[in-house]
Amino acid sequence: MFGKPNFDALAFGAHPDDVEICCGGTLAKLADSGYKTAIVTLTSAELGTRGDSETRGREFAEAARILGTSYHKMLDIPDGGVSCAEAYRLKVVREIRELRPRIIFSHHWESRHPDHHHACRLVQEAVFFAGLPRIDTGQEPWRPYKLIFYFNRFETEPDFVVDISATFERKMQAVRAYRSQFHGEDMDKYGDRETAISHPGFLDHIEVRGRQYGIYIGKQYAEPFVVREALEIEDPVALFGPSSYYSVP
Numbered sequence: 001m002f003g004k005p006n007f008d009a010l011a012f013g014a015h016p017d018d019v020e021i022c023c024g025g026t027l028a029k030l031a032d033s034g035y036k037t038a039i040v041t042l043t044s045a046e047l048g049t050r051g052d053s054e055t056r057g058r059e060f061a062e063a064a065r066i067l068g069t070s071y072h073k074m075l076d077i078p079d080g081g082v083s084c085a086e087a088y089r090l091k092v093v094r095e096i097r098e099l100r101p102r103i104i105f106s107h108h109w110e111s112r113h114p115d116h117h118h119a120c121r122l123v124q125e126a127v128f129f130a131g132l133p134r135i136d137t138g139q140e141p142w143r144p145y146k147l148i149f150y151f152n153r154f155e156t157e158p159d160f161v162v163d164i165s166a167t168f169e170r171k172m173q174a175v176r177a178y179r180s181q182f183h184g185e186d187m188d189k190y191g192d193r194e195t196a197i198s199h200p201g202f203l204d205h206i207e208v209r210g211r212q213y214g215i216y217i218g219k220q221y222a223e224p225f226v227v228r229e230a231l232e233i234e235d236p237v238a239l240f241g242p243s244s245y246y247s248v249p
């Protein structure tokens, strides 16, 4: 019923920097493997305490370049106003049909920022509606093969983790590209109010989380993911190699 995919992986984030923090290492790893990746943000983060949309747009472009993505775009859904309104759903449906990704990454449903919570639902609905031929956007319908949720704050049992030891440094470079948001040398340029993510410890948190999930699989760094449906495995023998079993000595 559906044609061929165009992109391999598309990551949605409510705001520029969400994707980099939560699955930047995985996106860089996929790009290194020759996969075509994309990042789309729902908003331009105009409510952000530090910096402005224009600055954030430049930082986003730099981060996307560092992660080796082939496409990046900011949608114009209002920051702080992400919802499943039909107009917003259609914007996301259009992106999905344009990019025709095999897999999609998006926010987990439990998150501190209300936009993240709504983004989870919005992307989930858009993935469904993108596959319905009678939702008319003038494009061919497309149904991604899997919707995968990322998270970084609340405790959630991951369904799988991805080893990002080889790309962790690039992930952090992409995060630090948001110079208006995170602690760095010239951050005074972007305002004097400290936020939950502008204090120096926040970058350490990202590293600690990476190490924590790395421990799960005996690797240096990893990123955790959740899926809603059971994971079908065609060939468990081929999937599991000697490194699948890890026990702390």
Ligand SMILES: [Zn+2]
Pocket (backbone or CB within 6 Å): 014, 015, 018, 113, 116
């Ligand atoms: Zn966010």
